[in-house]
Amino acid sequence: MTEKTLTDQIGTSHTFKSTPKRIVSLVPSLTELLFDLGLEEQIVGITKFCVHPFHFKSTKKIIGGTKNVHVEKIRLLQPDIIIANKEENTLEIVAQLAEICPVWVTNIITLEDNYQMITDFGQLFNKRTEAQKWNDKIQFVQRDFQQFIQDQSSFKVAYFIWANPYMVAGGDTFINEMLRLNKFQNIYENNPNVTGRYPEVEIKKIRLQGDPDLVLLSSEPFPFKDEHAFELGRFTHHAKTFFVDGEMFSWYGSRLVKAFTYFKKLRDKLA
Structure with missing residues (x-):
């Protein structure tokens, strides 16, 4: 991959010389998403609240909670990228961890934000096809539900x-x-x-x-x-x-x- 610059959901630009290969996730729902995008082998660290998929508890390094991470444990994992969330993780944590590697901060209030985030992950991790498939699946069930809920x-x-x-x-x-x-x-x-x-x-x-x-x-x-x-x-x-x-x-x-x-x-x- 050639060098690329991408912007996360709080407006921070990150430049990557290659596709991130070692991921630490500080967000339980996004740990599940990364797994569903086919990135199990690239995930090296998760929080104690990352309960899906279940087997990650025994196969991945636990780096603390969402609000109280162990910075040194994360540093030792030598991540290429840390996935965070504006609501789940504090500004102080993000600033501290940014000294280790890029911290990609998501911010999801609406369904549109969610679709954008999945598209971003597709670009970030070279999983565009998988990201599009998940967005299509979600749009399909969303449309079906919107018809159902009308009555x-x-x-x-x-x-x-x-x-x-x-x-x-x-x-x-x-x-x-x-x-x-x-x-x-x-x-x-x-x-x-x-x-x-x-x-x-x-x-x-x-x-x-x-x-x-x-x-x-x-x-x-x-x-x-x-x-x-x-x-x-x-x-x-x-x-x-x-x-x-x-x-x-x-x-x-x-x-x-x-x-x-x-x-x-x-x-x-x-x-």
């Missing part, structure tokens, strides 16, 4: 990601994009009573702040239990509470093929 009811929802304190997904998040696609109107999307992308909320005020039809409790990053569902239920007017698969709402990359199938099944449960 479905719309619901007001609150999507909880944490307890003690209670936190929800707000606007300008990938989760919010997934909620919109499901015809779920997020009561915290443009709510003047909260600030931030993942605001802390007072559950006592949930009726005043939008009175949702559905309360969705995500399976990650917090392990919600029945007691949380009961506690939240006390403060809603008529909302039904559902435990939902957080990976399907918050993981981007190739996971979306499974997500749209999951969303159809979720509608059956709601019915």
Whole structure:
């Protein structure tokens, strides 16, 4: 490959003299995508939260979590590129790791961002055909789901990601994009009573702040239990509470093929 310069999703330009051959991934959903693009052998380091594919736990070097990476462990792996994400990894981590090798930062809020990221990976790793195949697969299931969802009811929802304190997904998040696609109107999307992308909320005020039809409790990053569902239920007017698969709402990359199938099944449960 001749030298090429590519720009990541936060606008940083990176120049590569050859195709990166040693990859460290700091993003669980992107570890899965890299595997699906046929890059298993090139992946040398992952986080402890990179749970798909399962066998990576025993075959790849664990370099810490998404927010607390072991810089020296990464340095010893001699990576050509580190894959990060604006939301998952801090600016400080990215700056530190940039002294080792280029850090490619993704930033995915919309489905368009996701398609762009997969295309970028195709160029970066010389996997254009594989990247196009995955984009085609996702577009196919997305179109199918959009037809399916047309006839479905719309619901007001609150999507909880944490307890003690209670936190929800707000606007300008990938989760919010997934909620919109499901015809779920997020009561915290443009709510003047909260600030931030993942605001802390007072559950006592949930009726005043939008009175949702559905309360969705995500399976990650917090392990919600029945007691949380009961506690939240006390403060809603008529909302039904559902435990939902957080990976399907918050993981981007190739996971979306499974997500749209999951969303159809979720509608059956709601019915």
